[in-house]
Amino acid sequence: MPEPDDLIGTWQLASFHDTDPTGTPTPGPLGAEPAGFLTYTASGHLSVAMMRTAPGEPAFMGYAGTWRIDDGVLRHRILVCSRTDWVGEEQVRIAELTDGLLTIRTTPDNGRIVQWRRAEATQEKHAIRR
Numbered sequence: 141m142p143e144p145d146d147l148i149g150t151w152q153l154a155s156f157h158d159t160d161p162t163g164t165p166t167p168g169p170l171g172a173e174p175a176g177f178l179t180y181t182a183s184g185h186l187s188v189a190m191m192r193t194a195p196g197e198p199a200f201m202g203y204a205g206t207w208r209i210d211d212g213v214l215r216h217r218i219l220v221c222s223r224t225d226w227v228g229e230e231q232v233r234i235a236e237l238t239d240g241l242l243t244i245r246t247t248p249d250n251g252r253i254v255q256w257r258r259a260e261a262t263q264e265k266h267a268i269r270r
Contacts, residue, residue: 141212142237151178151242151256153190158252168252170199178256180207186216209235214244 153176156168168174176190186207192199203221207214214235218226234245242256 141209141214141235142242144209146237147180147207147235147242148182149180150259151180152259153177154241154255154257156190156252156254163249165253168254170201171196177259184208 153174156170156174156176157165158168159165170190170192171194173193174190175193176188179187184206185204187202187204189202190200201222203216203218203223203226205219206217209215214233216231216233218229218231221227234248236243236245240258242258244254244256246252
């Protein structure tokens with residue numbers, strides 16, 4: 141399990157897939173090559189946004205809330221979500237950080253596996269218009 145300070149910042153989605161009972165990867169609910177970002181703040185907030193990139197049925201998944209690590213377990217408390225049935229839930233995850241790749245799993249062996257790489261800084265300038 142990474143230390144909390146290791147997670148703080150913005151991560152870009154590297155892969156998102158499910159595994160069958162034998163451990164064979166299968167495309168996740170957002171298809172074979174989804175895009176997304178995950179942000180952990182030092183104040184304990186988080187935000188996740190992911191979407192399907194392939195043509196066809198539009199799909200988006202996102203939530204925001206709080207996060208913490210307790211006894212080696214990553215916990216996301218969901219406060220707002222594109223799935224209203226997740227609001228108020230605490231999702232327990234297994235996290236591993238190896239060679240800059242953050243892997244978050246639903247179970248130790250199989251299940252859903254989401255991998256993230258630290259997002260590179262952008263040089264774009266943004267203006268707020270009122």
